[in-house]
Amino acid sequence: MPLLRLSFANALSLPILCFLLSGALSRVLLDSDAEMDAELNGLAINENTGRCSHLLMRQEWRTLSDAHKAEYIRAVKCTRTLPKITSYRGVQSRFDDFQAVHIHTAASIHWAGHFLPWHRRFVTLYEKTLRDECGFRGAIPYWDWTQDVAGNKSQAHKTPNFDNKLIRTSPVFDPVTGFGGDGVKGTYTLPGNITAASQVLPSTFGGCVMDGPFGYNASDPNSFAVHVGPGKLVTTHCLVRGIDDSYKRFLSADVVKHALEQQTYEQFRLALEGGVDDDDSKSEESQHEREEAVPDNDSTPVSEHASGHMVVGGELGNLYSSPGEPLFFLHHANLDRIWWNWQVMDLDRRLIDMSGNIVSSNPHENSTQDMDLDTGTGEEQDDDDGEYDGIDSSQLNASSTVTLDVSLRFGPLGRKIPIRDIMDITSFPSCYLYV
Numbered sequence: 001m002p003l004l005r006l007s008f009a010n011a012l013s014l015p016i017l018c019f020l021l022s023g024a025l026s027r028v029l030l031d032s033d034a035e036m037d038a039e040l041n042g043l044a045i046n047e048n049t050g051r052c053s054h055l056l057m058r059q060e061w062r063t064l065s066d067a068h069k070a071e072y073i074r075a076v077k078c079t080r081t082l083p084k085i086t087s088y089r090g091v092q093s094r095f096d097d098f099q100a101v102h103i104h105t106a107a108s109i110h111w112a113g114h115f116l117p118w119h120r121r122f123v124t125l126y127e128k129t130l131r132d133e134c135g136f137r138g139a140i141p142y143w144d145w146t147q148d149v150a151g152n153k154s155q156a157h158k159t160p161n162f163d164n165k166l167i168r169t170s171p172v173f174d175p176v177t178g179f180g181g182d183g184v185k186g187t188y189t190l191p192g193n194i195t196a197a198s199q200v201l202p203s204t205f206g207g208c209v210m211d212g213p214f215g216y217n218a219s220d221p222n223s224f225a226v227h228v229g230p231g232k233l234v235t236t237h238c239l240v241r242g243i244d245d246s247y248k249r250f251l252s253a254d255v256v257k258h259a260l261e262q263q264t265y266e267q268f269r270l271a272l273e274g275g276v277d278d279d280d281s282k283s284e285e286s287q288h289e290r291e292e293a294v295p296d297n298d299s300t301p302v303s304e305h306a307s308g309h310m311v312v313g314g315e316l317g318n319l320y321s322s323p324g325e326p327l328f329f330l331h332h333a334n335l336d337r338i339w340w341n342w343q344v345m346d347l348d349r350r351l352i353d354m355s356g357n358i359v360s361s362n363p364h365e366n367s368t369q370d371m372d373l374d375t376g377t378g379e380e381q382d383d384d385d386g387e388y389d390g391i392d393s394s395q396l397n398a399s400s401t402v403t404l405d406v407s408l409r410f411g412p413l414g415r416k417i418p419i420r421d422i423m424d425i426t427s428f429p430s431c432y433l434y435v
């Protein structure tokens with residue numbers, strides 16, 4: 001029982017956990033209105049005392065009541081009405097701020113040790129915006145895609161169509177109670193001036209989402225639009241998806257289990273994010289096991305992180321502009337949950353286990369060079385447009401390895417914060433738990 005381990009690490013949180021557990025049990029018995037009230041819990045973070053007054057419960061999307069789902073989507077749409085706080089080109093609202101900050105830090109926050117801490121905090125900052133500025137009383141929901149992958153048979157990943165369950169049938173794509181469905185072919189054309197630097201994969205840009213709360217409607221000027229991206233471009237466009245079921249074999253419970261079996265943070269992070277493992281101490285046996293569980297193939301992203309992005313495709317499939325897709329935050333909350341589940345299995349040790357390269361080792365850096373794209377720079381954002389490191393660059397020289405003392409940076413979205421402070425999600429300033 002993972003929750004029980006928490007009481008050893010933080011005796012003070014025991015009363016909170018008892019309260020939460022009793023709350024979770026009673027929630028099952030409640031009718032829908034009261035149920036939503038129980039789900040949408042109140043103030044969790046007390047900035048004045050620097051303590052959690054209680055913990056937010058992050059739940060899987062399909063476990064939320066329809067009213068709670070609607071309330072979450074309302075709050076996401078509300079961020080499009082909040083004033084922007086960055087000055088990046090194209091940005092019109094707070095929703096765009098999050099996307100732009102990710103675009104401008106993407107080169108330094110992926111394929112590096114701080115990949116998980118940076119995204120953990122990024123999701124929490126978004127959750128905080130929904131709560132503090134858009135009146136949302138709940139927590140960020142997560143998308144556990146293993147529930148959309150039937151079977152979970154051993155070796156399932158070796159057979160692309162090992163089940164007949166289509167990702168598009170997931171409740172997250174529901175046009176009424178979800179985020180709308182797949183992109184409609186023929187409704188979106190990529191701009192001609194995208195360079196290889198944007199790492200846009202044209203085949204994943206299926207078309208505009210035309211249904212649901214984020215659907216494009218030509219006759220409605222207020223229908224959902226993305227103002228930055230794709231990639232590093234600055235264009236106003238519809239939300240683009242291109243659902244691709246071939247990635248679901250990397251989203252099975254087996255693949256998650258493989259990640260959870262890793263012994264060190266670096267091994268775990270590599271299993272989840274993918275990338276090059278240069279840990280010499282890793283035994284040949286475990287290397288072999290990894291190859292068995294997840295076949296390496298240069299042309300296919302095999303990690304859960306990449307596959308969760310690519311299975312939806314379009315905006316979410318892009319390294320830079322992916323937070324323009326509202327599902328980004330549900331996917332990353334899920335990755336954070338898997339990290340937390342891994343931490344809880346050996347909490348004392350894993351609350352302080354941090355490592356990995358501080359400089360990004362992007363394995364795809366050269367893979368897009370041969371893409372058949374116009375190389376005109378046009379509107380594309382470049383380094384002079386405010387690109388910065390997602391970590392405190394003064395620490396780059398201090399060590400080549402990520403430590404708990406390395407600080408994460410989010411521009412105007414949030415204060416600089418050392419990784420040490422976000423290792424325990426049940427402590428200030430995180431204050432949440434996954435159920």
Ligand SMILES: [Cu+2]
Nearest residue numbers: 102109110119
């Ligand atoms: Cu990212």
